[in-house]
Amino acid sequence: MSDQHDRPAAIAPETISSGVPGLDTVLNGGYTANRLYLIEGIPGSGKTTMAMQFLLDGVAKGETVLYVTLSETEAELREAAQAHGWTLDGIHIHELLPAGDQLDPQSQYTMFHPSEVELAQTTGRILQEVERLQPRRVVFDSLAEIRLLAGSMLRFRRQVMALKQYFSGRGTTVLMLDDRQGVEHGLPVHTIVHGSLELDQMRPEYGGDRRRLRVTKFRGRAFRSGNHDYIIETGGVRVFPRLIAAHFRRDGENVPMSSGLAPLDTLLGGGLDRGTSTLLVGAAGTGKSSLAAHYVVAAAQRGERSAMFLFDESPRALVTRSRGMGLDIDGCIESGMVAVQPIDPAELSPGEFIEAIRNAVERDKASIVVIDSLSGYFNAMPEEHFVMIQLHELLSYLGQLGVVTILINAQQGLIGQMSTTLDISYLADTVILFRYFEARGEVRQAISVLKRRTGAHERTIRELRITDQGLDIGEPLRQFRGVLTGVPQEDGCAPGAGIHADPQAPNPAAQ
Structure with missing residues (x-):
């Protein structure tokens, strides 16, 4: 009996590219060559574009x-290709459209059912x-027409089976397109x-409409199972494979990243650790986006790249505020x-959003990712039922790659009781709270820092001012x-202790 190591290794099947960016990733390399495939969807979903x-x-x-x-x-077909900037030169197009004289009563069949004649003629010409x-490579567009020509589900199934057997030994990969409306009547094709x-x-x-693909x-x-977003743009279909954080697991240490502000690093117990996520939460104008900008600029001065995704303000507003x-x-x-x-x-x-983040991290080597703000992120997906799971997967992915993720979330209200419609504090590794409070006739x-999973932090509350420096x-x-609470009481300390001496200094917009 031979040793198992002497057995010949299994030969991996040959793959053939789909030609659609991102789809080969979903298919783990592309289609298996010399096989028959079905692409089904409603009209306008991109079947013909993917086939081209x-x-x-x-x-x-x-x-x-x-x-x-x-x-x-x-x-x-050529008009559709031209809209994408393509030329179909090199593609052999074989039209099998009904002849124009079929509207003539003299040309109608009398002894045989039309399906018996037309299906045989169509198949023979193919x-x-x-x-x-x-x-x-061969594309059939579409099975709906063959189904109608067949006249019965039995004849339709046998026709598809015959085509499969015919192409099986010819070294041909075949795509068949079908409308979703006919799927319930054409389920035998799936087998x-x-x-x-x-x-x-x-x-x-x-x-706009949103499109998803599922294998x-x-x-x-x-x-890669599950739903994968895709878009139809000038140039064709582009698929965004579903993010699976477990595919990016890497070992690394939680090394602190400095903000460039010594008091802030002290408050955080050394800084934000690489591979962690930080939630900045507070009312509008309290300094959340300004703190994120400080981290981004400090990283640039160290030669590290950052990526900022802005839902709530324009790049011009960011530059002006900074x-x-x-x-x-x-x-x-x-x-x-x-x-x-x-x-x-x-x-x-x-x-599409996750793809943009992946490009920033994997291609452009960004070490900091800022999402400003989460309310804008969630508003972008109002009908997504699993957006929290998607966010958790995104944060896990960024953490595996050692990226510092800064999430900004605005609370409702200004002073007093605060509330938020998005409680994601359990997802973040660090939570930094910004508050307005009243003191001696002024709003300050x-x-x-409410939470830091990766180490100790200072538990004090410090005053924050936004200056021209x-x-x-x-x-x-x-x-x-x-x-x-927003309306504190003095605790008997010396007047002015811990309060900035110049409360009248200019205070640029913080958010």
Whole structure:
């Protein structure tokens, strides 16, 4: 009996690219070559576009490819390709549209049912073209027409089975397109094909349509299950594979990252640790975004890159506010050390946003990611039922890569009882609280660290001022009690202890 190590290694099946950016990742390398696949979706979901990309990828590799169309003319296909900036030169297009004389009563069949004649004729013309070209890739658009020609589900299933057997030994990879409306009547096809892709389209109450892709079947191969967002843009379909944080597990130490402000680093017990997430929470104008800007500029001065995703303000507003604090963030942007990307919540899909973050971290090597703000992030996905799970997966992914993530969340209210519609403090490793409080006839700001999972931190409440020289963090407010209520009481300490001496200094907008 031979040793198991002497057994020949299993040969991995040959894969063939889908031609769609991101889809090969979902399919774990692409389609298995020489197999039959089904792509189904409602009209307008991108089936034809994906099929064209599949064939164009074959043309780029020097392969012979064939597009069999039963529902659109060649002129219509070329017009659609032109809208994407493509030329279909190199793709053999075979039209199988009904002849114009079929409206003539003299041309109608009398002895045989039309399906018996037309299906045989259509199939014969398809096979004749395949024999002539010997293509490596074939697209059938669409199965709905073959289903109608077949006339019965039994004949339709047998026809698809015959096509599968015919192509099985010819070294051809075949995509069959089908409308979702006919899926319930065409379920037998799913048992025949090697793999099946389902395209779905959602219509939110506000904003653009959102599209999702799901692999419902893929024989003999591992693939990335679940829903994957995709878009149809000029240039074709682009898929955003679902993020799985477990695929990025890496070992690393929690090394503190300095903010460039000694009092703030003291308050945090050394700084924000790499690979952790920090939630900045407080009312509008208390200094949350200003603190994030300090970290970004300090990182740029150390030669580290950052990425800021702005839901609530424009890059111009960010630059203007930072200049008012003496921060040269516009210089950091021009040098490429800080990337600022404004996000339109009405046009964003979760997958597209996560893809932008991944590009910033993996491609551009950003060590800090700022999301300003979470309310904008959640508003971008009002109909997403698992947005908290998606956020948890995103934070886990960034943590695995050693990125410092800064999340900004605005509370409702200004002074007194505060509330928030998004309680994600349990997800963040560090929570920093910003509050307004009244003291001696003035509205002032306070900062404190409520939580830090990775180490000890100072538990005091300090006064925070925003000046033209940046953030100024004072001594602990030990002479007051009840600062977090917004209306504290003096605790018998010496007047002015722990309070900045110049409360009349200019205070640029903090948020």
